[in-house]
Structures are given as C-alpha cells and as structure tokens.
Amino acid sequence: MDDTETRRIGDFLQHLEIERRFSPHTLSNYRRDLLAARHFLGQQHISGWPQVDVHHLRAFVAAQHRGGLGGRSLQRRLSALRSFYRYLLRENLVAANPAIGLRAPKSPRRLPKALDVDQISRLLDHDANGDEATPILAQRDHAMMELLYSSGLRLAELVSLNLADLNLQDDTVHVTGKGNKARVVPVGRLARAALAVWLHTRNNLAALDENALFVSRRGRRITARAVQQRLRFWGMKQGLDTPLYPHLLRHSCASHVLESSGDLRAVQELLGHADIATTQIYTHLDFQHLAKVYDNAHPRAKKK
Numbered sequence: 001m002d003d004t005e006t007r008r009i010g011d012f013l014q015h016l017e018i019e020r021r022f023s024p025h026t027l028s029n030y031r032r033d034l035l036a037a038r039h040f041l042g043q044q045h046i047s048g049w050p051q052v053d054v055h056h057l058r059a060f061v062a063a064q065h066r067g068g069l070g071g072r073s074l075q076r077r078l079s080a081l082r083s084f085y086r087y088l089l090r091e092n093l094v095a096a097n098p099a100i101g102l103r104a105p106k107s108p109r110r111l112p113k114a115l116d117v118d119q120i121s122r123l124l125d126h127d128a129n130g131d132e133a134t135p136i137l138a139q140r141d142h143a144m145m146e147l148l149y150s151s152g153l154r155l156a157e158l159v160s161l162n163l164a165d166l167n168l169q170d171d172t173v174h175v176t177g178k179g180n181k182a183r184v185v186p187v188g189r190l191a192r193a194a195l196a197v198w199l200h201t202r203n204n205l206a207a208l209d210e211n212a213l214f215v216s217r218r219g220r221r222i223t224a225r226a227v228q229q230r231l232r233f234w235g236m237k238q239g240l241d242t243p244l245y246p247h248l249l250r251h252s253c254a255s256h257v258l259e260s261s262g263d264l265r266a267v268q269e270l271l272g273h274a275d276i277a278t279t280q281i282y283t284h285l286d287f288q289h290l291a292k293v294y295d296n297a298h299p300r301a302k303k304k
Contacts, residue, residue, distance in 0.1 A: 005048050009034045012087045021180045023156050025224075033080040036064070049088060054098045057081065065105055074104035113248060114255040115240070120149060123238045124190070136201050137217060141230050143191075143198035144214055147173070148246055150191035152253035152271050154178075155224050155246040161213040168192055168199075177272040185270055 016022040040060045085097040165174040212221035235244025
C-alpha cells in the first residue's frame with residue numbers, strides 16, 4: 001500500500017478525535033492496529049483498502065494469532081478495522097466493509113483483581129499531612145485515591161475532571177466516560193473530606209488559569225502516567241502485597257458495593273458500563289469470596 005492509503009488512516013483518526021472525541025489512548029491503539037493491518041496487507045501485495053476482502057482480513061487475524069496476539073487484542077483490531085471501513089464507506093472510498101461478521105478467537109476471561117477492605121483501610125486510613133516533605137502532594141494523592149475508590153472512576157475520567165465537575169454540596173461528581181458519555185456518581189463521606197482538604201490547598205499549587213481538579217507540582221493538569229506512578233508509590237509505602245494501580249481501586253469499589261448490595265444494575269450505572277455483561281464479571285469475584293468463606297467454614301469442606 002502506498003502513502004495515500006496510509007493517509008486514509010490519518011484522516012480517520014482525525015475524524016475520531018475531532019468529531020467523536022476519542023481519547024488519546026484509544027486513538028493510539030487504533031493507529032497501532034490499523035498500521036499493523038496495513039503492513040500485513042502490503043506484504044500480501046494488496047494495493048489499497050478497496051481491494052481488501054474478508055479472506056484477506058481472516059488471514060491477517062490468523063497471522064496475528066500465530067504471532068502470539070490474544071483474543072481481546074484481536075477483537076480490538078477487528079473493531080478498529082470495522083470502524084475504519086464504516087468511515088471509508090461514508091466517504092465513498094470503498095464499496096463494502098469486509099470486517100463485518102469476522103470474529104476473533106476467544107481467550108479466557110481474566111477476573112479483575114480487587115483489594116479487600118483491610119487493604120483499602122491500610123492504604124487510605126493515614127495522615128496525609130505527615131507523609132511527605134511536600135504535604136500538599138500527599139493531600140492531593142490521598143484525595144485522588146479516595147475518589148477513585150469511592151466513585152469507581154477510570155483513570156482517564158479522573159485526570160479529565162475539572163473543578164466545576166465536583167459538587168460537594170450534594171456529594172456528586174460529573175464524569176465524562178467512554179464514548180463521551182456523561183454520568184453523575186456519588187462521592188462518599190471520606191472522599192468528600194479528603195477532597196475538601198485538597199481544595200483548600202490546591203490554589204497554592206495550581207496555575208491561575210488551570211481548571212483541572214487535580215494538578216501536578218508544576219500547576220498544570222496531572223497526567224495519567226503521573227497518577228499511575230503516585231499510586232504505585234503509595235502502594236509500596238503502605239505495604240500492600242500487590243502493585244497498586246488506578247483500575248485496582250475501581251475494581252475494588254465495584255466488588256465491595258456489589259458484595260454488600262447485590263444490586264448489579266446500580267454497579268453498572270456507577271461504573272458507566274454500556275453493557276451489563278461487562279458488570280457481571282464482578283459477580284464472579286463475589287462468588288470467589290463466597291467459595292473461600294465456604295471452604296474455611298463448612299464442616300464438610302474444611303481441610304484437615
């Protein structure tokens with residue numbers, strides 16, 4: 001494929017960024033997926049996207065699978081191709097979408113990890129003012145962790161929050177999730193207290209024209225990478241036996257709410273899942289907890 005076909009990918013990504021407001025992370029994945037397809041099809045002497053048919057894409061999926069790519073990654077690559085061809089159809093650049101109907105090989109579904117309540121307490125129940133030479137950063141980090149766990153936010157949702165999104169009067173936060181879908185989620189008592197402390201000192205760190213709720217030491221919106229680094233630091237500092245990352249707090253929030261309430265629909269709404277099947281994975285976590293209690297307590301199950 002020549003440079004014209006590569007430019008089609010760039011035009012498509014620009015469409016996703018401007019018109020559909022996809023996140024930089026999603027755009028990066030789509031770019032990688034489509035360039036991988038372009039490279040493979042070029043090796044098969046395919047001259048352009050209109051010449052690609054379902055057999056070519058099936059061969060692409062098979063080659064990627066042989067190369068070690070898992071089912072979920074292949075599903076994402078096919079999703080990128082389907083979206084790309086829908087765009088090409090809209091622009092009258094192709095006659096059909098060859099990715100329609102193609103399915104990736106299934107891979108075992110991994111259960112998300114979750115911290116137990118004791119681990120959460122060890123992480124969050126400490127004096128944020130006395131943890132660092134720069135207490136303001138500790139206060140910020142404490143507020144971020146409390147909010148991630150309290151409201152089940154994704155990392156991208158956390159870093160995109162503005163001051164106006166937080167309403168401590170009615171204990172809610174306005175979140176913009178995947179696909180630019182908005183939802184309002186509750187903020188718990190301890191998260192509210194940590195946020196109040198952070199808001200009291202935020203202006204000592206933030207630039208005057210910065211609207212972000214959480215800022216870096218330079219006064220600008222904190223990056224996703226910085227949040228990951230800070231959480232890993234706190235996980236190690238508080239002696240957790242597993243690396244701490246933002247999604248672990250989201251998973252912990254979901255599993256603890258579901259374990260206490262049994263309300264799958266409420267957890268779906270809290271997490272912003274479009275499909276309840278995505279939320280149902282947390283029922284497996286709850287069953288694992290039940291099975292562990294059963295094995296330790298039932299007279300006919302306890303190990304001698």
